[in-house]
Amino acid sequence: MNYFPLLMNIDYKKVVIVGGGHVARQKVEALLPTKALLTVISPAVTDQLQHYINEGLVTWIEKTFEPSDLDDAALIFAVTEKEEVNNAVEEATQHWQLLSRADAKGRVDFINPAVVRRGDFIVTVSTSGASPGLTRQVKSQVAEQYGEHYAQYVAFLKEARQRILKVFTGDEKKQRLAELLNPRVLQWIEQGEKQKCDAWLERCLGGKQ
Ligand SMILES: C[C@@]1(CC(=O)O)C2=NC(=C\c3[nH]c(c(CCC(=O)O)c3CC(=O)O)Cc3[nH]c(c(CC(=O)O)c3CCC(=O)O)/C=C3\N/C(=C\2)[C@@H](CCC(=O)O)[C@]3(C)CC(=O)O)/[C@H]1CCC(=O)O
Numbered sequence: 567m568n569y570f571p572l573l574m575n576i577d578y579k580k581v582v583i584v585g586g587g588h589v590a591r592q593k594v595e596a597l598l599p600t601k602a603l604l605t606v607i608s609p610a611v612t613d614q615l616q617h618y619i620n621e622g623l624v625t626w627i628e629k630t631f632e633p634s635d636l637d638d639a640a641l642i643f644a645v646t647e648k649e650e651v652n653n654a655v656e657e658a659t660q661h662w663q664l665l666s667r668a669d670a671k672g673r674v675d676f677i678n679p680a681v682v683r684r685g686d687f688i689v690t691v692s693t694s695g696a697s698p699g700l701t702r703q704v705k706s707q708v709a710e711q712y713g714e715h716y717a718q719y720v721a722f723l724k725e726a727r728q729r730i731l732k733v734f735t736g737d738e739k740k741q742r743l744a745e746l747l748n749p750r751v752l753q754w755i756e757q758g759e760k761q762k763c764d765a766w767l768e769r770c771l772g773g774k775q
Pocket residue numbers: 592593596666667668669670676677678679680681691692693694695696697698699700701702705
């Protein structure tokens with residue numbers, strides 16, 4: 567299957583997760599950084615899911631699945647261990663709703679990549695379902711290569727780029743944007759010397775606001 571990768575804005579949209587086991591927990595954790603409205607439908611949940619429910623981050627409806635649970639959901643995760651329940655979720659999914667089945671059977675509207683998140687910097691990894699184990703392995707290599715400081719690095723690049731876009735046009739703009747990727751900037755961030763980045767940016771802007 568040739569999947570189309572994209573980054574989706576699902577803030578304030580309803581997401582229904584049917585099942586409350588370990589896979590449900592993985593999906594919830596991937597969704598928590600967003601502002602999606604998360605509902606778990608399951609007669610039981612893991613301790614970690616219970617913690618998110620207690621924190622008010624997830625709504626738990628303590629019951630077995632029925633079709634009306636999917637009303638108004640934009641995204642649906644069928645993540646029970648029972649194929650017949652996942653089939654029932656699939657059958658109840660409307661054509662306009664997007665369905666992911668953890669057992670990779672039947673209708674597959676989307677699959678979930680592994681995600682390394684550093685603020686606005688996101689790397690996703692997938693084998694298109696061929697080997698989730700390899701996906702996980704590559705994720706940990708990526709996580710090691712792009713440390714936590716990438717969040718601050720990309721935040722600086724964002725601010726600097728916005729300021730350059732306000733001040734310069736044409737070739738000059740292109741040139742300043744290219745200069746932003748000077749490896750010294752990343753080095754300064756890595757060494758905790760953000761003030762050097764700020765001073766460098768001011769020089770780059772040449773006193774313009
Ligand atoms: C990336 C990640 C994100 C997430 O789960 O959200 C994810 N699987 C992860 C880990 C993982 N999953 C499994 C193992 C055990 C090793 C193994 O079986 O190989 C490990 C490794 C581990 O946990 O160490 C078992 C497994 N997974 C699927 C099946 C069903 C099947 O293939 O038949 C079975 C067999 C179940 C059984 O035996 O019954 C199916 C899918 N798993 C996917 C995603 C989608 C395609 C991913 C891709 O493109 O590669 C897809 C198609 C559907 C989906 O769930 O979206 C998450 C990374 C965790 C992280 O981020 O660290």
